[in-house]
Amino acid sequence: MKIDPNSPGDLSAQIAAAIRDAIIGGDLIVDERLPSEAELADNFNVSRPTVREALKRLAAQSLIRTQRGAFGGAFVNRLSYQDAYNQHITTSTLLLGMNGVSFDTACEARFALERACATLSAERRLPDHLATMRAEIVRQAQPGLSDEAFCASDVALHRALVDGAGNPVMSYQLAGAVEAMQPLMNMITFTARDRAEIVRLHTSIADAAEARDGMAVSDALVELEAYTKALAQSVFAARAQNTATGSSAS
Amino acid sequence: MKIDPNSPGDLSAQIAAAIRDAIIGGDLIVDERLPSEAELADNFNVSRPTVREALKRLAAQSLIRTQRGAFGGAFVNRLSYQDAYNQHITTSTLLLGMNGVSFDTACEARFALERACATLSAERRLPDHLATMRAEIVRQAQPGLSDEAFCASDVALHRALVDGAGNPVMSYQLAGAVEAMQPLMNMITFTARDRAEIVRLHTSIADAAEARDGMAVSDALVELEAYTKALAQSVFAARAQNTATGSSAS
DNA sequence: GCCATGATCAATGTCAGACAATTAAATGTC
DNA sequence: GACATTTAATTGTCTGACATTGATCATGGC
Numbered sequence: 001m002k003i004d005p006n007s008p009g010d011l012s013a014q015i016a017a018a019i020r021d022a023i024i025g026g027d028l029i030v031d032e033r034l035p036s037e038a039e040l041a042d043n044f045n046v047s048r049p050t051v052r053e054a055l056k057r058l059a060a061q062s063l064i065r066t067q068r069g070a071f072g073g074a075f076v077n078r079l080s081y082q083d084a085y086n087q088h089i090t091t092s093t094l095l096l097g098m099n100g101v102s103f104d105t106a107c108e109a110r111f112a113l114e115r116a117c118a119t120l121s122a123e124r125r126l127p128d129h130l131a132t133m134r135a136e137i138v139r140q141a142q143p144g145l146s147d148e149a150f151c152a153s154d155v156a157l158h159r160a161l162v163d164g165a166g167n168p169v170m171s172y173q174l175a176g177a178v179e180a181m182q183p184l185m186n187m188i189t190f191t192a193r194d195r196a197e198i199v200r201l202h203t204s205i206a207d208a209a210e211a212r213d214g215m216a217v218s219d220a221l222v223e224l225e226a227y228t229k230a231l232a233q234s235v236f237a238a239r240a241q242n243t244a245t246g247s248s249a250s
Numbered sequence: 251m252k253i254d255p256n257s258p259g260d261l262s263a264q265i266a267a268a269i270r271d272a273i274i275g276g277d278l279i280v281d282e283r284l285p286s287e288a289e290l291a292d293n294f295n296v297s298r299p300t301v302r303e304a305l306k307r308l309a310a311q312s313l314i315r316t317q318r319g320a321f322g323g324a325f326v327n328r329l330s331y332q333d334a335y336n337q338h339i340t341t342s343t344l345l346l347g348m349n350g351v352s353f354d355t356a357c358e359a360r361f362a363l364e365r366a367c368a369t370l371s372a373e374r375r376l377p378d379h380l381a382t383m384r385a386e387i388v389r390q391a392q393p394g395l396s397d398e399a400f401c402a403s404d405v406a407l408h409r410a411l412v413d414g415a416g417n418p419v420m421s422y423q424l425a426g427a428v429e430a431m432q433p434l435m436n437m438i439t440f441t442a443r444d445r446a447e448i449v450r451l452h453t454s455i456a457d458a459a460e461a462r463d464g465m466a467v468s469d470a471l472v473e474l475e476a477y478t479k480a481l482a483q484s485v486f487a488a489r490a491q492n493t494a495t496g497s498s499a500s
Numbered sequence: 501g502c503c504a505t506g507a508t509c510a511a512t513g514t515c516a517g518a519c520a521a522t523t524a525a526a527t528g529t530c
Numbered sequence: 531g532a533c534a535t536t537t538a539a540t541t542g543t544c545t546g547a548c549a550t551t552g553a554t555c556a557t558g559g560c
Binding site (some may be wrong): 014016018021023024026030049052053054055057058059060061063078080081084086088090091092093094095096097099101105106108109110115116117120125165167168169170172173176177210226 | 269308331344345349351363419
């Protein structure tokens with residue numbers, strides 16, 4: 001792990017890769033302390049700032065944490081679910097936002113994956129999950145709610161559904177699909193009629209979850225997917241119309 | 251975006267967060283050039299090494315790329331699917347490897363999500379995807395194959411199935427579930443009999459995909475999930491037995 | 501004897517200035 | 531006009547220093 005030739009990329013990138021491989025490969029175990037920056041600099045034959053840049057790269061991926069003071073240093077980090085969530089959501093949001101992914105593609109993936117949780121969630125959901133869904137539905141029915149708040153509540157409801165499956169790995173994976181949709185959903189302005197329909201479908205989902213009827217949850221999700229896609233299409237069509245009109249007028 | 255109080259964490263972390271928010275919030279668009287390190291240092295009233303640490307954090311998340319030379323600098327990166335894949339896989343692998351996630355939990359999540367692709371993949375898979383599956387099945391039937399190679403081939407087959415859905419967002423999301431299982435699968439030593447059974451189930455999947463029968467793909471995945479879980483359980487039980495015997499003998 | 505207080509020290513966090521390496525553009529030359 | 535050279539801007543790296551933090555340990559008072 002101490003090797004470090006001078007051929008390809010930046011030194012700090014090479015060092016970061018070497019340490020990352022050691023962590024992933026199990027050579028460095030959780031909570032183990034890395035050598036001090038000075039020692040690493042010596043081992044790799046580079047300066048301390050270079051080592052520091054490498055460590056910051058790893059810290060950015062939550063692979064290590066650093067602690068100041070005597071007997072401080074860099075420690076291999078136990079990746080918490082929360083850290084993993086956040087990274088996954090950040091990456092997914094960027095991927096959807098910057099790569100010209102069509103709304104339909106993202107939507108299809110999101111609902112397909114969410115339906116994968118439907119059966120399990122209907123089976124295992126706790127009273128808490130159901131209560132959260134009901135509460136969010138009530139919130140969504142409030143008249144004065146902003147579009148952003150409506151979308152945030154939408155995400156919270158679906159998260160409760162996913163968490164209901166009682167499988168944290170699945171919750172983690174779904175976070176990227178469900179939460180990363182929020183910016184795309186925010187682009188849609190919801191009329192009162194749209195909201196009523198969405199609330200109706202959400203209620204179907206909650207009812208089905210309460211009845212522990214996985215198929216009904218799945219069916220409601222299919223309906224919601226279709227409605228969401230149709231809604232987005234009409235909004236985008238209207239927007240394109242406006243843009244065209246605006247440009248022709250100028 | 252230029253604000254930077256001295257209250258909470260490290261300066262480099264704050265600066266990285268500020269720039270990251272600017273990117274995610276759309277204030278910095280793809281391929282836009284950030285100010286030079288010297289300018290950033292000046293704007294944030296910090297030294298250049300501190301700015302560099304912040305930039306390296308962002309580079310580690312593929313949010314920016316840097317280019318040397320005149321008119322080089324840091325540019326907002328368009329997150330490629332490949333970069334997103336890799337990050338997702340790294341994070342997922344660590345999450346599964348370091349958090350005491352039970353094999354059953356990971357397995358359940360993985361197959362539940364994969365079944366979400368089954369219908370779409372059966373519908374849309376191209377000849378290429380089918381050919382890849384068939385080729386991997388042939389490889390898996392070779393007698394001399396190492397366990398690692400067998401698992402890698404297993405992953406390749408499932409990736410082909412997932413990619414067959416023709417939805418890159420879904421492929422990205424599934425990458426974390428499917429590929430991150432590989433280290434866990436590697437912990438299982440496959441007997442010749444196990445391999446034959448797995449190959450049989452893989453063949454069922456490929457046959458169903460060829461017939462464009464989504465339900466059959468899904469059913470085969472259910473069977474494969476059950477078999478994988480049983481296999482893991484027996485392997486872990488045998489290992490526990492050995493450990494107990496070994497410790498009592500010492 | 502025990503606890504509180506301060507000293508110590510090792511480590512990270514930050515700074516300043518310098519030089520090397522690289523690369524695109526501007527300039528010069530044929 | 532095409533090609534070689536210079537130039538300037540920028541990142542990559544190094545050196546050395548100081549500030550800050552926080553656990554440990556010695557000191558002193560009770």
